[in-house]
Amino acid sequence: MSVEKSIKSLSSAIKNVVLGFAIFILTMFVTIYGINTFYERPQYNDYCEEFKTVKYISDEASCIELGGRWTAQEIQCIQDSKSITTPCPQGYCDNDYTCRKDFETASEKYSRNVFLIAVPLGILIIALGTFIFNLNPVGVGLMFGGIGTLIYGAGGYWQYSENLFKFLISLVGLGIVIWFAYRFNKK
Incomplete structure (x- = not known):
C-alpha cells in the first residue's frame, strides 16, 4: 500500500x-x-x-539635404591596366x-x-x-x-x-x- x-x-x-x-x-x-x-x-x-533604388550620392551637401550623414575618406584608386592613380569618391553617404x-x-x-x-x-x-x-x-x-x-x-x-x-x-x-x-x- x-x-x-x-x-x-x-x-x-x-x-x-x-x-x-x-x-x-x-x-x-x-x-x-x-x-x-x-x-x-x-x-x-x-x-x-x-x-527602392540606390542613388549614388557623391557630395556632402546632397547627403545632408537627404537627411543622411556624410563620412569623408581620402583614398586613391588605381586603374586596372596602367597603374595610374585617380581620385576615388571622397566619402560616402549614410542615407x-x-x-x-x-x-x-x-x-x-x-x-x-x-x-x-x-x-x-x-x-x-x-x-x-x-x-x-x-x-x-x-x-x-x-x-x-x-x-x-x-x-x-x-x-x-x-x-x-x-x-x-x-x-x-x-x-x-x-x-x-x-x-x-x-x-x-x-x-
Missing part, C-alpha cells in the same frame, strides 16, 4: 510541476502580449522610408542616419516605458502568487511568471541604462524578493 501511495504522491507532484510550468509560460504570454497590444513598439519603417537616430530614440523611450510598466506588474504578479493563491502550482507558476515579467521589462531597457541604475534596480529587486520570501514563510 505504501508503494501505491508513493506512486500517487509522485504522480501528483509531477502534475503540479507541469501545471506550475504551464501557468508560468501563460503568465509570460499574457503580460508580454498584453503590454505589446496596448503599447505598440516603434517600427523602423515608420521612421525611415524604404529606399538613413537622421531617421535611424529618431527611430533609436523612440526605441529607447519605448523600452524605458515597458520597463516602467513591467517591473511593477512583475512585482504584483509575484505578490499574487506569494500571498493570494494557496495552491502550489498556481502560486509557484505566478511567481515564476512575475520573475519572467521582471526580466522582460528590465531586459529591453538594460542596454540603455547605466551600471549604477542596473545595480540599484537589482538591489531593490533582491530586497523585495527576500521580503516576499520572509513574509510568505512566516505565515
